[in-house]
Amino acid sequence: MDIFCVCIAEFDLLKGNTLSHVYPPERRTILNTFTSHLGDYCLPDGAHYFEEDATYLVIPSNVVSSSLYSYLKSGASSNNVSSVSNSENSSVVNNTQQVMEFIEPYVDKPMYAHCLFRNKKDERVKRGAIQKSIILFSSKPLFTVYENLLRLALNRILDLDNIHLQVNATATKKQPGEELNETDLNLLNQVHDQINDTLKEFYNECRNCNMLQLKLFPNTDTITLNIPRQIDPFTPIAFTHGTSLVQLVQYFGLETMLVCWNALLLDKRIMVIGSPAKLVSQICLTLPLLIYPFQYNVNRVHPYVPLSEMDDVLSATSKIPEYIIGTTNALFETQGKNQRTQWWDVCLSVNSRKVQLAEKMPPHFGGSDLAFLNTNDSEDVQIEKLNAYQKVFMLNVISGVRDGKSEQWVRDQFKTHNLKFITELLTKGKLTDIVENVPSDVGVDPQKQQVALKNISGGQLKKIQRQFIAESSKFRTYAFKQYSTFRSSHCSGDKSDDKQSESVLQLLQYLQVDRIIKKQKLKYLFDLDKMLCNVDQIDLLLSVSDNSSIFTTIKNNKWLIDDNNQWRKYSASILSQLAISVKGQIQLLSLLPSIKLLTEDSMPNLESFKLSSCTRVISNKSGCEHIQNGQWKDFLKYMVMALSKKGTLMVN
Incomplete structure (x- = not known):
């Protein structure tokens, strides 16, 4: 995966929201040129109301390019810039050509960042909670691909804060001017080093991962990565x-x-x-x-x-x-x-x-x-x-x-x-x-x-x-x-699309031709059901006049009550799709008597299609009035009970 760097942001009493850790560390210089308030992006306003939150950043391509060229001109080539790999002994970049090779993949492209924020309540902290964010910068906008990995790493780092809080508790008991003992200082240094090691391990494992699954740390579950092919x-x-x-x-x-x-x-x-x-x-x-x-x-x-x-x-x-x-x-x-x-x-x-x-x-x-x-x-x-x-x-x-x-x-x-x-x-x-x-x-x-x-x-x-x-x-x-x-x-x-639209109308005509055998018409009905894939084709089919409409065709041929399960299934499926349109909902009212008979139908699919069609009708005010005026209160009661069980009833 193409990862530029990974960071930790937290609140500092003296500096405010700041990046406390960056890995690889030399890339902090580049991040600082993106914006002087990068910590504010990572610790969002009002996030303390939530246990977890996230922000996404898009660093414009001109800002990225300007920062990288400034980094190059500032003499980075002479400052032992390390190129991180799986090896513990990273190679050292000492010349301009190698620095150019490093920045080239990112020039003239936007940079993307995914910031995962955690608000962990802890009474030992003055603010009442530990607030940290982990940030991953990448040249690709695959934000939520990394989210589970980021959460795992951030939780690991938050656990390390317990040691830090224990040292702080000891420090508050000391007299003014009294320094921490060597043991406490070593503990603080260990926490700092362990956080850096966590970021390093995260960076190396993710950067070198070419698989769809990744085991980030020992004794943790394998995480599936939903990476798009292109x-x-x-x-x-x-x-x-x-x-x-x-x-x-x-x-x-x-x-x-x-x-x-x-x-x-x-x-x-x-x-x-x-x-x-x-x-x-x-x-x-x-x-x-x-x-x-x-x-x-x-x-x-x-x-x-x-x-x-x-x-x-x-x-x-x-x-x-x-x-x-x-x-x-x-x-x-x-x-x-x-x-x-x-x-x-x-x-x-x-x-x-x-x-x-x-x-x-x-x-x-x-x-x-x-x-x-x-x-x-x-x-x-x-x-x-x-x-x-x-x-x-x-x-x-x-x-x-x-x-x-x-x-x-x-x-x-x-x-x-x-x-x-x-x-x-x-x-x-x-x-x-x-x-x-x-x-x-x-x-x-x-x-x-x-x-x-x-x-x-x-x-x-x-x-x-x-x-x-x-x-x-x-x-x-x-x-x-x-x-x-x-x-x-x-x-x-x-x-x-034109050919398919023509086929939609042509199939409707075939369904109305008497000399075509019923077995062939069933195939046409199946094809018509599959073609109603978007609202434009639905509207085209609904544009046909009443006498030649699909509703009249289904009604006259009594396909909704046909002995053949397939006729009932395809007809009900077509009506369900047509009912997506407001115009289709209105025309569907003419078939409610036939749909009502499907109440006792044994086919599971028909139950679903029927509920789907009628949901839209009774969600419409005029549809409810039509049913009530038609003295179908028992049918309406059945629908309300069925939809209430499914939790899908929405009456405007």
């Missing part, structure tokens, strides 16, 4: 361990799309506020996933920033005011005079699960700058329609999350949506020829890129869309840098 070079933090779009959707619901998605594409300043710091950091790292494959600059993601560093971080981004910042200090959340709301355009409150817009933001921010509807409607009507489209998309995703859809499924929905959005801009703006035949100097110059896109005609695009294309750094980066790389896969993917 990391997307365009969006490295988008696939970081610990990121979760499911969690983001659960916290912020519709605002995830209507505000966060738009803010990311329009280069707005986003601040995530709340506690614990680990949750704040995870949400910051998750946000770029919303706009994949658009590339978000990793150097502008700051998962956790302490109050002492906020001014420095913001001043570094003053020329290009776009960032994602996480903090646990509620000072930045409050709207009002003399408050620091001028530091963000969008604020995500983790604790209240609310999204705030700065007062200067436009009243119709949610989607207004990205309206691309090909209509003759006024701008306000376009905004309203786009917001309605985004709302339906997001409601379908939320429904899928409530139904227990996987993290990968949610990521696929946003990826599919974003690729469709990109295709709209490229085709309606007639930009394909521009980006495919761009001169080489334009491809690397942002100003020339802006000029190349500024005067596009784009007959089907409105003025506001042309403005977005010319001014959005995300779109320029994709069009001139990522498009050529993604083109083949995206184009083939688009064709595959």
